[in-house]
Amino acid sequence: MRISQLAIVGVGLLGGSIALAARRRGVAERIIGVDRRAEALGRAVADGMLDEASADLGAAAAAADLIVFCTPVDCIAEQVVEAARHCRSGTLLTDVGSTKAAIVRVVRGRLPDGVTFLGSHPLAGSEKHGPEHASAQLFEGRLVVVTPDADAPHDALSAIGAFWSALGATVRIMDAEEHDRALALTSHLPHLLSSALAGILPTELQSLTATGFRDATRLASGQPSLWSAIFHANRTHLLAALDLLEAQLRLFREALSHQDRRSIETLLQRGKTIRDDLAKS
């Protein structure tokens, strides 16, 4: 796949990684980074990550064949609608947001004829942020979920799939709502738990933590503003996932209270079996 003009809106860890991967793999002839902090991207241009940095979304949209939105989930939908007004017919738009249903819902029916938005979510990232942590390998071997509406043009879906594949990822098509329900459990709940656990650590016990506590709370270092937007957008599914977790915690609580060692071990064995399975996959 070869894109003449690729625009990346929001050049942080993910946007920067898309630029680097597209450059490395020769996916785009020209890459424009669109960011309100365009002047902060001077280095990204100097280093060759971007051909140009601009604060003008409309101008970048008018020139682009493909636009990837890498901004916070609560900004994406309106930026898509705004950018689409400037796009030529045939332009494709996608994003990297961790929630999909709310974005797809806002965008639906608001784009000019011939301009198509399809939601994407690369299951790749880091608790770090900023283009200085970007990596050309970020998407290699990772899954990207694409969540087209039922009436999405087939060629647009193929092109978006080909784009992510060209960056090294594996693509899976899912319904946006089904994606959000799944990710509430596999991504948003772990983040919430990690943050809750870090949040109850008193200062005086910091020196009594080891690698276990640190691993279990690594996600808590993510950016609060980004994650509060994700939690808010996916709150219904996240609350349902939290229900499931709390039910499991109740089983542990009962087993501990009743000094029921066999049940404690059975619960731990269940976690181990599932986690060991994951390590093999």
Next chain:
Amino acid sequence: MRISQLAIVGVGLLGGSIALAARRRGVAERIIGVDRRAEALGRAVADGMLDEASADLGAAAAAADLIVFCTPVDCIAEQVVEAARHCRSGTLLTDVGSTKAAIVRVVRGRLPDGVTFLGSHPLAGSEKHGPEHASAQLFEGRLVVVTPDADAPHDALSAIGAFWSALGATVRIMDAEEHDRALALTSHLPHLLSSALAGILPTELQSLTATGFRDATRLASGQPSLWSAIFHANRTHLLAALDLLEAQLRLFREALSHQDRRSIETLLQRGKTIRDDLAKS
């Protein structure tokens, strides 16, 4: 420090690592591994990790200057009492158990004159197990908590401290009960959460997990039999730690239910601040 005869009871990840570290650093002239599966330790002897593998605790105890018990927390106390019957006066006994109060309580008053047990807990380990995963560096820069009774002989405490320091660790003296309360929050609760989270993952969502889920559940791969003994021994403090965590989860739940984005972000910021602090320490 130089020990003439070091006996290690239970040669798994921790026991094996003590042997390797003691060997590397010239801490002991002779190292005996005591394990019911003594024949399984043939390789550890052949590789030079141990000078001898034995299934005879009494004989090893009679010859040892220092005995370190690296068996499950529900076995340690009775093995200490049993071994002590065979010890010469002046022999020191310690352990690596993740809980301390229950062990210290059972051992107290049951040792012959001149034989001293002091509880230890190295804050080092892995979700892996077995001497094949042992490492001579496991204790380097790690904290070892030593939990002497108020009437512990001063020279015994110095010697145990010197032993762990010689393996590369930093030593901290704590009350056994205080240790157990702290570790319930910093180690046992993270393990429980990790296991609970892994335990609710349906098979069909495995492929939708990324590094976040995997980090948050790494601890769940630990051995259920070892950890159920730890949870059981420390159940009172662990339940109190779980209360704290559940209170924090309720704050998240309320903020999500009330669509209170500011509170969600405040909670996430709290987790981030504490976790970032930890990364610096």
